[in-house]
Amino acid sequence: MYCSKCGTQNDTNNNFCQKCGGVLEKNNFVNMSENNINNNYQPQQVTGYQPTEMKVESQNTFNSQQQNQNAASYNNNEKKSNKLGVVSLILGIISFLTSLVFLISIPTGVTGLILGIKSKVKNGVSKAGIVLSIIGLALTGLFIAIATLLPSSNTYYGDGYSLEYDRNWSITTLSGGQEAFQYQNEKSFLAPIGKSALSDSTSNFDTLSGQKELYQAFYDYWNNESSNSSTLKVFNGSNGFSELTDDIYYATYTYGVSATKIRGKYILLVSTEKNAVLSFMTNASENVEDNDRKALELLKNINIYEQTSTKPDNNSDDNVIYDDDLYNSLNSLRNWNRYSELRTGNLGKVKSINGGWRILSDSETYWKFENGQFWWYKSVNDLNDNYWYGTTQVLTGKAGLTVAGIDESKLDTIVSNSSGNVTVNDVYTIVCTPTKIISGGVDKSDTNIPEGTTWTYVWILVDHGAEGIEAQVLNTGNYDTSYYVKIAD
Structure with a gap:
């Protein structure tokens, strides 16, 4: 059988040309057979011709069905490929618009790029999806690089100290006008309370007994302050000091509405090198223990300044009873x-x-x-x-x-x-x-x-x-x- 398009000889059972893939038309073969029959078998022309004509009609019907099936399969694949291109375009747009939101931009950009590549029909839709996905991923990478290069911390200057904090923390103002550190957007805070000179205390912090005296003094003080409040009480503490960083030790005192409704801790920091005692408090409406842990991690970045004693000379004419926190808070008229x-x-x-x-x-x-x-x-x-x-x-x-x-x-x-x-x-x-x-x-x-x-x-x-x-x-x-x-x- 010869192909009517390229002339290549094919097997008689082939439906498509083995060289060019064109549909083989068997009518030529049938016509040639028909002519031979007409020339050699005249008496049986009708009888021999009818079954041959029926065979050709059946074969043509098969060929037509095969072509329809191939065309349908091609159209379905093309539609599927077009859908991939549309999805790729949508994801590319999302990736581009959310390039600052890393958790959204990266997965949508990667998915859009893959679907755009898998789309066999490279029309304007799929190409646009690929381009937008690439741009979205590139912008995301650029923003990540910029964020990495920018300073990752800020510095807060408090009374007697400075404290570096990262992007997870921000400075806010509490209801009483007091500034505090807030963790992300949660209701979790770390607020400064006050400071004093370690030398103003009668306790020798270099000894274990002196540390216990200082710890107990502040425990009694905060316990007494809490007893005057109808809402908050001090329930327990750390029973001593632990090392926070080099030459900075800390102790904690747990407080809350009740023993089952803890709100946070008082934190006491002591630096013998800087002659300083600083106090802070944490507060959280939920995840209290997690907030306390984050607060201590934040305080590891503290830089405590040298403190000088402001306690009046016991030999002076004033000779008043001394209260560390009160005197330091009220007796220092600041730089106007x-x-x-x-x-x-x-x-x-x-x-x-x-x-x-x-x-x-x-x-x-x-x-x-x-x-x-x-x-x-x-x-x-x-x-x-x-x-x-x-x-x-x-x-x-x-x-x-x-x-x-x-x-x-x-x-x-x-x-x-x-x-x-x-x-x-x-x-x-x-x-x-x-x-x-x-x-x-x-x-x-x-x-x-x-x-x-x-x-x-x-x-x-x-x-x-x-x-x-x-x-x-x-x-x-x-x-x-x-x-x-x-x-x-």
Whole structure:
């Protein structure tokens, strides 16, 4: 049998040419047979011709069916290949648009690239999918490289120390205006409490007995502070100090609402080389143990500064009873020049507690006192959301310190050491009773204000003349100190 297209001779049983693949037409062969029959067997022309014609018709039917099946198979493969190209295009677009989101961009980009390559029909759709997948993966790789080369840590400068923290941590402001470290977007915090000089303690930290004395002193102190709170209690501790890094030792004290509802730990850091004692506290609404572990890992990056003793000479005329945390918090009028850019514009002129006060720090915390009421705002730039509201009891002088549980004799030392900037009547003790909290536009007063909650602060007002009025604020709950400038009378 000869191919009508290329002329190649093929086996009579072949349906397709073995050289060019064309369909073999058997009619030529049949016609040749028919002519032979007509020439040699005239008497039997009809009888011999009919079965031969039937055979040819059957063969042609088979060939037509085979061609239809081949065409259908080809069309199905082409459609499947087109679908792969479309999917590749979609994944390529996703990879390109999410190149900053590594967990999405990489798998979608790789999958889109593979499907685009597997697509046999290289039309515009599949090619676009391949190109976009490659671009998405390339951008992702570029962003990863940039992120790797950029500095992986920041430095926070606290009172008596600096602390490096990575991208997992950020600086936030707690409800009382205190700055704290927050882990990612979780409700997990590490907040500084205070500092003192190790030499101000009567304990010899170089001995085991001295370490136990210091540990017990702080345990008794925090246990006593917690006993004055209706919500938090100290339950147990680490029973001693462990090494955190070279020359830095730590001890912990567990606290919470109850023994089964632990909220975090008080952490005490001691450096004999730097003559320093620093205190922190952790707090988490869930995964408390994990948060405590992360906080200790963070504190391994701390750089503690040298501390000098501020304890009054026992032979001096003052000879007052000394309280480490209280004295250090209240008796150090700081450098007023810091954050001078926040002391511009309209400032308050009246030396009284009533009015508006903005914190002198990188945060935007804002207090307002008026007619026995207080407002605490997370940001001075948004006075309609994220705030606490409640009533106040305001006392001045030694009577206020007595309410705050502070030895009134300390006030004389504070006033005498202020170089005339502070009088007895410039010291305000404010007891705040919160009754309302708005967070994210939602009133959360019923769930976020336990019954009996109060906050007690000691505000020391310092008049700097034309530069403004400063308030040095002590949170008596944790002896954290912050500084505010009056911006409205």
